[in-house]
């Protein structure tokens with residue numbers, strides 16, 4: 001079966017030693033019904049096993065563990081992430097921006113998952129100038145600097161309005177920062 005990012009994150013949380021429903025829910029940032037559904041799928045696929053134990057005050061507690069099969073699956077996935085990360089470092093060093101972009105287009109959440117699983121971390125991504133590979137950040141099309149909410153942004157129509165040369169490959173979904181916009185020529 002094909003696991004999606006949330007399935008893998010739930011299994012990753014369990015692998016990190018978080019075994020309670022509430023702990024996983026907060027660790028992965030999911031709604032209650034979403035997590036119930038995922039746990040159900042993982043349980044049916046024999047990737048996790050759950051048991052209930054009685055807490056200190058007699059309350060029932062659900063304890064979730066990875067099965068051997070589940071643990072194997074996560075280890076396999078981690079191995080893929082580590083290989084991919086090494087490949088991406090090589091591409092970054094070689095300046096192969098287009099190939100890096102291609103990897104992220106095919107798998108938008110891959111670098112987020114690398115951070116989640118500790119294959120890499122945010123300081124390393126910053127140092128290598130690779131933070132733009134994280135999904136959910138809006139970045140300048142040219143320099144890949146993060147465009148924060150109150151920063152000036154320039155779109156394709158701004159570029160056209162001033163008759164500047166449009167950066168190659170820039171689309172209506174992209175924006176430029178003020179610095180890059182000011183460096184454009186006619």
Ligand SMILES: [Zn+2]
Pocket residue numbers: 140141142143144145176177178179180181
């Ligand atoms: Zn820029």
